[in-house]
Amino acid sequence: MNPSMTGTLRMPAHVHFGYGTRAQLPRLLRLHGTRVLAVADPFLPSTQLFRDVLADLRAAGLDVTVYTDITAELPASSLDAAGTVARDLNPDVILAVGGGSTLDAAKLIGLLAAHGGTVSDYYGENAVPGPVLPIVAVPTTAGTGSEVTPVAVVSDPDRALKVGISSPFLIPQAAVVDPEFTFGAPTAVTAFSGIDALVHLVESFTAAPLHLDWASALPVFTGRNVFAEIVALQGVAKLGTWLPVAVADPENREAREQVSLGALLGGLSFGPTGTHLSHALQYPIGALSKTPHGLGTGLLLPYVLEACLTDPDTVRRIAAVGTALGSTSTTPAECAYDAVSAIMAINAAIGIPRSLRDIGIAEDELPHIARLGLASQRLVAIAPVPATADLLLSILTRAFRGALGDRGQS
Numbered sequence: 349m350n351p352s353m354t355g356t357l358r359m360p361a362h363v364h365f366g367y368g369t370r371a372q373l374p375r376l377l378r379l380h381g382t383r384v385l386a387v388a389d390p391f392l393p394s395t396q397l398f399r400d401v402l403a404d405l406r407a408a409g410l411d412v413t414v415y416t417d418i419t420a421e422l423p424a425s426s427l428d429a430a431g432t433v434a435r436d437l438n439p440d441v442i443l444a445v446g447g448g449s450t451l452d453a454a455k456l457i458g459l460l461a462a463h464g465g466t467v468s469d470y471y472g473e474n475a476v477p478g479p480v481l482p483i484v485a486v487p488t489t490a491g492t493g494s495e496v497t498p499v500a501v502v503s504d505p506d507r508a509l510k511v512g513i514s515s516p517f518l519i520p521q522a523a524v525v526d527p528e529f530t531f532g533a534p535t536a537v538t539a540f541s542g543i544d545a546l547v548h549l550v551e552s553f554t555a556a557p558l559h560l561d562w563a564s565a566l567p568v569f570t571g572r573n574v575f576a577e578i579v580a581l582q583g584v585a586k587l588g589t590w591l592p593v594a595v596a597d598p599e600n601r602e603a604r605e606q607v608s609l610g611a612l613l614g615g616l617s618f619g620p621t622g623t624h625l626s627h628a629l630q631y632p633i634g635a636l637s638k639t640p641h642g643l644g645t646g647l648l649l650p651y652v653l654e655a656c657l658t659d660p661d662t663v664r665r666i667a668a669v670g671t672a673l674g675s676t677s678t679t680p681a682e683c684a685y686d687a688v689s690a691i692m693a694i695n696a697a698i699g700i701p702r703s704l705r706d707i708g709i710a711e712d713e714l715p716h717i718a719r720l721g722l723a724s725q726r727l728v729a730i731a732p733v734p735a736t737a738d739l740l741l742s743i744l745t746r747a748f749r750g751a752l753g754d755r756g757q758s
């Protein structure tokens with residue numbers, strides 16, 4: 349079988365998108381019962397929008413307890429404590445409202461409430477033994493796509509890098525993506541989360557095929573995925589056009605709508621497929637430089653793509669990204685270089701630093717970063733070209749200098 353024509357779709361049973369879709373929340377929650385644990389960003393209870401949502405839920409007869417004790421960077425121990433709270437409350441369903449970290453927290457609270465133990469018991473892939481508490485997820489930022497994906501990321505003081513917990517059981521039962529929630533996000537949050545969504549789309553579109561054994565347990569991230577390919581370029585086109593607008597004009601309702609949809613498509617695309625080198629390298633860079641995830645993945649993406657322009661299939665794929673970003677060049681090689689240049693231009697427009705030097709990385713740290721990146725096996729496994737230590741070091745060296753090769757620079 350041609351592995352490029354296989355695919356896997358995993359997503360919530362209900363995905364609603366658009367202004368006003370939050371009115372569906374009482375019905376979605378009621379599918380699972382009446383006792384609701386609302387896990388929310390700490391600032392949300394002070395907002396009228398969230399208060400209105402709670403009032404609607406209570407008017408519909410739902411018994412809602414609000415939990416906002418979410419710690420930045422999601423230390424595993426803070427989630428263990430939240431899991432104990434959830435077990436004592438014994439809710440029927442979790443409503444998660446917030447940015448990517450809060451949605452991730454809600455997934456893990458649902459996991460601990462259902463299966464006990466501590467978060468560290470479930471590190472890695474496919475360690476979740478069965479369904480978790482049902483989750484209805486409402487993102488307030490347009491970026492991670494966590495509302496539809498099988499992954500949550502935590503920090504652990506015993507580990508140098510952030511740790512992922514991934515399982516299809518962590519996919520929420522429902523996602524409600526109402527762009528109204530994204531208004532008021534700081535400019536940097538709009539930029540960093542939005543560019544991360546673009547990286548999700550591009551990396552899932554360019555993922556290498558894994559040679560899956562369909563008779564065995566499947567990996568959470570399956571590599572090249574015919575379904576992801578259908579949605580990824582749509583999302584790329586939306587973000588390419590509208591992310592700079594949303595950053596420059598945060599009250600623009602069409603821009604917020606298009607960026608929210610692009611980020612949702614990013615989650616639907618990479619959720620079953622995976623991401624690769626920008627993500628593998630961002631984790632050590634984020635740990636060293638204390639910079640946000642999306643800043644790092646966005647900064648790295650042009651250098652990663654340029655380094656992958658070494659075989660015709662990958663050139664064609666990156667060329668399709670270039671076309672989605674507006675390239676009118678006539679050859680695949682030109683369109684592919686246009687993709688690299690276009691992403692550099694988007695980064696510049698939305699305030700993503702150009703180089704690793706700009707974010708405080710030292711040149712002598714690059715080999716160490718390359719080694720740590722290479723250790724993220726599930727990510728490097730679906731890189732479109734073989735991810736050798738030399739390849740990662742050459743990506744990092746160009747990213748450090750902020751200099752593409754001659755073609756990408758033009």
Ligand SMILES: [Fe+2]
Binds near residue numbers: 547
């Ligand atoms: Fe990401």
